[in-house]
Amino acid sequence: MHTPQATLIGLFSVFLWGTLALLTRLTDGLIPPLQLVAMTFGLAYLLMQIRWFCLGHTGVLYMRQPWQAWLVGVGGLFGYHLCYFFAMNHAPAAHAGLLAYLWPVLIVLLSALLPSEKLLKRHLLGVVLAALGGWLLLSDPDEGLQPAYAAGYMAALACALIWSGYSILSRRLKSVPTDAVGWYCLVTALLALACHWLLEPTVWPANARSWLGVVALGIGPVGIAFFTWDYGVKHGNIQLLGIASYAAPLISTILLIMAGEAYMSDALIAACALIVLGSLIAAGVLNIRMGAGKAGVSVSSGDTE
Template identity: 50%
Template structure:
């Protein structure tokens, strides 16, 4: 549903900005690549959550920012420095603090779920880094990625999940908000970032996501503030600062 919202809005934006002709000129392999990235990541992520405890699986899946930092060193135009790696590790530690709050021990019975979570991290990091190779492809192509992901989600849902519709106005508005933001606009701006921005710094800074989401829950009165949020924020900020310093040195070199 969220991908359908994102795809519909993307089509409206692309149509009104005169970009539909650009979509016709995008090679099929790019559409296949982008769809595998978006749909594959989410299919693996939700499958992992069904087979393993959410906190532990979520932490493994959250290796993708660190993998982006490490994989970016393989790009011909990028220079990977020690500060990027250290910053990525510190950022991961910060994410671990907040993701594993109240989690139990890692269970051997959940190994299939952990494996899917790791594949999930590989999928998103690979999609992000390889997108750099498609810098000339317009960001409007993400519209097709979203529409294709929405279509593919239907048979997957019918095969593996029980249909539960959003409950009440709040449920439907939440779905709409997800389609507009985290499962919508975020993919378009992420495409711009990985193609044109500082990909190492982008990877480390991505660890701010669990902190921001927890902070939103605190502001909404759903979660309580605590030491974990403060410590995670400090670690992730430190990691991002180290990565930013390393990026500045790379530009000066």
């Protein structure tokens, strides 16, 4: 059984991930990616340590998890970001982002394999509409996929598989407390730091604005977001969370427009309509009934197909 409260907590992650692009802009794009991963995940771990300190312990008890939980946790967090940055460096950013963002679709489809979960027609219709909205935001109509960037495209597809797999397997490991994610963040930070030392130069933030961006990333889309996502996929409506995740690039674009970093477009308006409509249908708020020679739309909160 999933609870509405857990679903709302998971949805907060989607909002925080929507702030990722704007907060990354604050860092001026000068910090090497693996160094940024190490710094932000290190801050995420410190954030959880503050919570443990306030509760009167150091969190050591949350280290005692099955090896499967460690494999899923560290593999999901570190593996996704490693593949993501490889994809961004070896393929056009728009195409890499588009392929990597197939993970919400995969979450909805793979959720049918979970105990007590059922894939309904409204889930499929909702994910198709939301995915179309995501494609409008992320795709570049002037360029197609090019064979020269095959390695980058494969890495982007690996991102989608890793994150959807992480989310689904986290549901199977729902007995593992969310506090354990704090330790996954620490290991991810250390692995990213090791890779950074081997592959990148070190570039520290040059001003207060850049430091603000790093700290905000570590607290929000890289910190709290992973903790709330873990709780949401373990105890909330994982299918709705998967579909609603397409709102993240929409939120990102809207925030960039508000900050003067992007501009309103017909594609944005259409994407907004498709994502909202898809999410409402998937959540059961809107029921679409198709019949011979007629179609109908009704407002409901039921779970019927």
